[in-house]
Amino acid sequence: MSQQFKGCDLVAIRDFSKEQIEHIMNLAEKMVPIALGQERSNLLAGYVQGSLFFEPSTRTRLSFASAMARLGGTTLGFDQPGGSSVQKGETLADTIKMVESYSDIIVLRHYAEGSARLAAYFSDKPVINAGDGAGQHPTQTILDLFTIRKAKGRIEGVNVALVGDLKYGRTAHSLAEALALFGANLMFVAPASLQMPKETIRAVEKIGNKPRTLTSIDQALPDADILYVTRIQKERFPDLAEYQKVAGSYRIDSMLLKDAKPDLSIMHPLPRVDEISPEVDSSPHALYFQQAFNGVPVRMAILALLLGVIE
Numbered sequence: 001m002s003q004q005f006k007g008c009d010l011v012a013i014r015d016f017s018k019e020q021i022e023h024i025m026n027l028a029e030k031m032v033p034i035a036l037g038q039e040r041s042n043l044l045a046g047y048v049q050g051s052l053f054f055e056p057s058t059r060t061r062l063s064f065a066s067a068m069a070r071l072g073g074t075t076l077g078f079d080q081p082g083g084s085s086v087q088k089g090e091t092l093a094d095t096i097k098m099v100e101s102y103s104d105i106i107v108l109r110h111y112a113e114g115s116a117r118l119a120a121y122f123s124d125k126p127v128i129n130a131g132d133g134a135g136q137h138p139t140q141t142i143l144d145l146f147t148i149r150k151a152k153g154r155i156e157g158v159n160v161a162l163v164g165d166l167k168y169g170r171t172a173h174s175l176a177e178a179l180a181l182f183g184a185n186l187m188f189v190a191p192a193s194l195q196m197p198k199e200t201i202r203a204v205e206k207i208g209n210k211p212r213t214l215t216s217i218d219q220a221l222p223d224a225d226i227l228y229v230t231r232i233q234k235e236r237f238p239d240l241a242e243y244q245k246v247a248g249s250y251r252i253d254s255m256l257l258k259d260a261k262p263d264l265s266i267m268h269p270l271p272r273v274d275e276i277s278p279e280v281d282s283s284p285h286a287l288y289f290q291q292a293f294n295g296v297p298v299r300m301a302i303l304a305l306l307l308g309v310i311e
Ligand code: NCD
Pocket: 059, 060, 131, 137, 140, 170, 171, 230, 231, 269, 270, 271
């Protein structure tokens, strides 16, 4: 298997096959005790991760750093471009060439869709897309799949409702494709102006999946096994007035959950703004904090495989 991962980039979820994603999840399962700090590891001792975040991040950046540190490796980079030569006008291509010469693998989050593909073109070292504008977020997708598989025991046949900003939400784009690949039943719940882009719908349908397009959570709730809630991506609206029209469209609270299946799980890539009421946190439906933790073992597996340290 190592030949299939070593030196590869992870830019879009389509870069990996179903078998490869399953392999990552199986390896991530073995990484859990290390991610929890119950076991120590030096698997990536001497390896350096270049971490370039042009957009805000808490979970993605810190879980990549935690994954690297817990495997004995080191991380360098920036969490805002203002402190780097980007501020002086350096191009992304030049920044990537520099960081490539200081590290073994590059993790990039950038506001421009397609930036990670561009970075991969300029770098001989593996590039991991940690979110490119409204494009994709493939490592989030693998940790989302891992979370669903752990909670439900399978992905095939699970009814998943993706809720919120499906137009600009990159997590929803890559997850929809992956869920189709794994045979989940998809519901896309969004205001008409924020529905899933045609390109993603086409990709999902090409795999043979037939998603239901809905505008209200009530229509999805009775069937849903997973409610995957997303934040309205305020920063990606060209016009703030358009944002204001859809802000607060959905709010998950205990009242709403009265109609849910008893074993409904609620996921959210986080951060939440007002989509999930804090009272839901203590309910058995809340899976989002566990989901966020799962970012560590999944990213450990991805780093170890792309660096070719493990098969
Ligand atoms: C998401 C992102 O950055 O795309 N967060 C994350 O990585 N967990 C979701 C968001 O910002 O709404």
